[in-house]
Amino acid sequence: MIGQAIADGILTGAIIALGAIGVSFTLQIMRFANFAHSELLTWGAYLALVFVAFAGPGTPTGPFSFGWQLIAAAAFAALMTGLVAWAVDDLVFRNLRRRGAHPLTMVFAAFGAALVMRNVVVLIWGHGSHYYTRELQMSVELLPGVRMLPDQIFILALALVVVVCLHGFLTYSRTGMAMRAMAESPPLAQVCGVEVDAVVRWTWILSGALAALAGVFAGLTPQLHPEIGFNLLLALFAAAILGGTGSLVGAVIGGLLVGLAENLSLLFISAGYKTAMPFLVLLLVLLVRPQGLFGEKA
């Protein structure tokens, strides 16, 4: 019972973590809470659906319910969602920044953008659920009493690869270093010759791409619906703030902890209150350690 809850929690946590990395970056580099980030997950999930509609989900390969086409779809969705995130910044946030708008004005605008983005999805695909594939698959017993679907194991492995690659990118590439410099201190980064516009662009593209992967994974387990991202909104913020904004490792650990808290809470409370769990975690963090687990100062 508890083993299964932990396994489910880690899976949810991996999905939340991928989304939370982008929230964490925008909080730290762009300096505002992007409430439209959850809609990037939704867009990613549906953009992959477009690809699947043309290419098909592929014949099930091995124990998985999909073939290489779905992986290509995820890559396509990551690229396109990165561009969508950049486009939203270009149309809305950049103009507000240029005017020197208050950071909270950006949050208002983010809510507006979220409304538009979510409902464009409803407009195109309707309210109903969609599936990438209707293949059935058998769950595997990993430990006594702990079962997972092969697709879920695949998601965990891929999420781990993505995070490791991202860590390498942030640590060793010039762009990654510039992003970390901006996160630490924008004026100092600028003095050191960091190109602010390029960092902003890369931040959005990376955040969008990671959000898209989170969206595709959420859609794969098991279905897509227009609220797929919105329902994770509080979990994303809880994870980003719990981990300490601007920290990749923090966002990942924050995501895992929020996922675990959500699933373990089901052992004590009724499922109807499950969505309030991330919020309770968030409230606790804000009260006890607002800088987060890996943050340096308030």
Add this chain to the structure above:
Amino acid sequence: MLTGVFSYLVFFACIVLILGILTLGLNLQWGFTGLFNAGIVGFYAIGAYTHAILTAAPQPQYLGNFGLPWLVGIVAAMAATAFAAWLIGLLTIRLRGDYLAIATFGIAVSIQLVALNWEPLTGGSQGLSRIPKPLAGVFDTPLSFNLWFLCLLAALVAAVYAALERILRSPWGRVLKAIREDETAAVALGKSARGFRLEAFVLGSTLMGLAGALYVSFIGFVSPFDFLPILTFQVWAMLIAGGSGNNRGALIGALLVWTIWSASGIAVTKLVPPSHAAQGAAIQVILIGLLLILVLLYRPRGLIGEAAVVSRHADD
């Protein structure tokens, strides 16, 4: 036909006035104090449910439904919302601006979950019905009741407006603006920024609770689906479009945005086949989102923004 249009307009005006109270409450928090409340709908729901639970006709399957008089329900709804806001404010008011937004947004989501899941008290997804309407015995046709309620709401809005204008011109109101503009300076002059913020937060939320109680006693029914997050965004659109920091702007914004919302709703039902109702509703929400973004981009002051205030000592 003509009476149909007339009764629709009366109903429409009632809703606008209720939303106007919500927008005035938000204006006190955001417009004058700079507090980002992303959980408007939560406070609105607390007021609505408190009123419903206290006044609805008794039914054996519910814990509440005390059948108390209307006025008791209204006062208790405001008190309950004020208490909830005070509690939430104590926990969250010191947070950074956007963290307060996240926290209040989460509170609203949690309140809706409680409304949906605590069936013995709230009726769950069924909601609570048979909520008495004030003086429904005297005004026994729907139109006469709506007309009476419209007068009641107009008087209440006028009273709230006058009271807000009065306190915002008082020293208390000036401190709020001072904290919003330059917290360090205000604190240096010995004002407790946290205390004043908390007061403004509680007072604004109390107005939202009042609006919720008025709404359920007007409709006679309460359900968790009246308290979806979209309402929070609509109220913001009202305040931003009308002119944040200006109470007249808040009321004009409520009228403007609700007109756009209702007109687009009518257009959608006429033009979009019922099979695509979800898409029609999506168009309505997209319009609200676009309005919010476009006003922020091209007319950040709103229709009538905050009037510049110059100290009367400035000429000396």
